[in-house]
Amino acid sequence: MTSSLMTSPGFRFLSPLLLLGIVSLSMDSIIHLTQSNWGIAANLPYILLGCALVMCYSFKQGRESMVCIALLFAYFVIQNRLQIPLQTGTTLLELTILATLLPVSFLAVFLFNKEGFDTKATLAYVFLLLMFAFWSYVTLTYYVEGGFEEWTNGVLFIVLNVSRLPLVLVLYCIGIVCFLGILVLKKNKIIHAMTYSAMVLASATFIFFDVQYISSTMFTITGLLIIIYSTSASHQLAFTDSLTLIPSRRALDLDLKHMGRKFTIAMLDVDHFKNFNDTYGHDTGDDVLKMVASRLMKAQGGAKVYRFGGEEFTIVFKGKYAEDCKVHIEEVREEVEQYEMILRDQHSRPDDNKQGRKKRGNAEKKRNTVSVTASFGVADSRSARNPADVIKLADEALYKAKKAGRNCVKYNLA
Known part of the structure; x- marks a missing residue:
């Protein structure tokens, strides 16, 4: 009861990477299946992440709930703003902003109290996300008028052999993934495993954004992993003595x-x-x-x-x-x-x-x-x-x- 393969730091570190590898090998089949069931596939991330949010709230997992909220918000933006070619208008800039702010929102959960579910803290986190959205709106509104187009073309250069995402953002996402991966290996808490897995799969979404149905696939897997992590956390809490941290x-x-x-x-x-x-x-x-x-x-x-x-x-x-x-x-x-x-x-x-x-x-x-x-x-x-x-x-x-x-x-x- 004290330790198992499912809760070991090595498993939590490797599992999202292994899932990513499996998806990459079977992407053609996933695309065909998604095309045949797009109505379900498009809404499945909402359903799974919503269920994960309810579970985290029920189990008094405050910071884990915040991760679910951030993912729901990010998937909503992708489905409603980024389902057009990246070369169209400000689409690439919008993807760049999302790829920048979502990792920040993951890291921001560590600023809050880890004990239980705090309604005020959750509302503060939602307010933070709304501030991110407002800042993004202002940036997009004055993007062309402010003369930033030429500047971003220089800084946000793209290496097509790597990704349609600007190279600096690719390196940024990989850096955040490595940082969260180190936290998993060293501390192995549920919140570390959850943010790490979410960051790995969100990074795959951003880096390979030109792959058809990549966002619905990755966010579906993220929702499943969060449900698994939340369930395992409640199980561990039920069978572990809170003072000595040995089986109860x-x-x-x-x-x-x-x-x-x-x-x-x-x-x-x-x-x-x-x-x-x-x-x-x-x-x-x-x-x-x-x-x-x-x-x-x-x-x-x-x-x-x-x-x-x-x-x-x-x-x-x-x-x-x-x-x-x-x-x-x-x-x-x-x-x-x-x-x-x-x-x-x-x-x-x-x-x-x-x-x-x-x-x-x-x-x-x-x-x-x-x-x-x-x-x-x-x-x-x-x-x-x-x-x-x-x-x-x-x-x-x-x-x-x-x-x-x-x-x-x-x-x-x-």
Whole structure:
């Protein structure tokens, strides 16, 4: 549940490029299919992007909703302003303006709060798009009268072997694609994957604008990808613990239905966690839970780690009995015990990150550190076939570990 091919940064980086390659190889078939069903094909991007917008709004994905709005606006402009030869009037300039402003609108979503759906922020973003539209209108109105035609002919020169789009715009689009691709590979958030995919396919639309039905094809694929990303984000949110970012109790309940005949379950509890919380505060207590989760994720032997609830965690070893897991459980217990966590002084912490780094470098030795321990209870499928019963047996063993002085591993085996 924690990681899959669909959510990996490599897959998210390559998937729009692979789709672009598939489309390029089958463009003749796509053109024939689109010609036969133009009424549907022309409106399909509106339908898919509209559905994506509704999904993003329903899942409180504010910045993702903004991307959908920008794409809907761009497709509307293409269908209503750019369905004539590029040499006609100001059509090439209009395409140039759209190819310039759409990437800016994608980058602008990162200026807004990433948490939830904010109506005011969305309205501000729509206002920004309307300002772009007004600026475009003014530019087009005074394009010839202002004497800009000769200037643009010099700057916006075209290399026909590359694209009908001005070369400077081709390089600009490729540069934005590379920047967003780096964000996907480094941060791998849904918003990064969404803006990157949208930028890749929008760039293909602009660069190969002379290809028949390219806009409807690319914007249809973009709508599908955004729906997939939005769905995967909601799924990930449902099965991931928001504090520790490891699989949640719901993920454990689902995985327990597919355990097979041979498995081991370890239940563990952070020792004296309530006292720690009362002494150092809930923020530090949250840091402890994150630290413990990160140590548990280092467990070897095919272990899968879940947050069971509160300060309690679960480790599942599928296809192994308890004796096969003993060394791995002991290693992770020691990982937790040996980790020294630095206590942050929230009152004296600087607001500026650079000052904070300098202060950390100068005062590292003066900081207080604390360590925590955890108690473990282990049972396997030889004691009970039902995973829920194995968890109960592991809980009983955990209670024995608490009674034995904590920071130890106890087994409840048949």
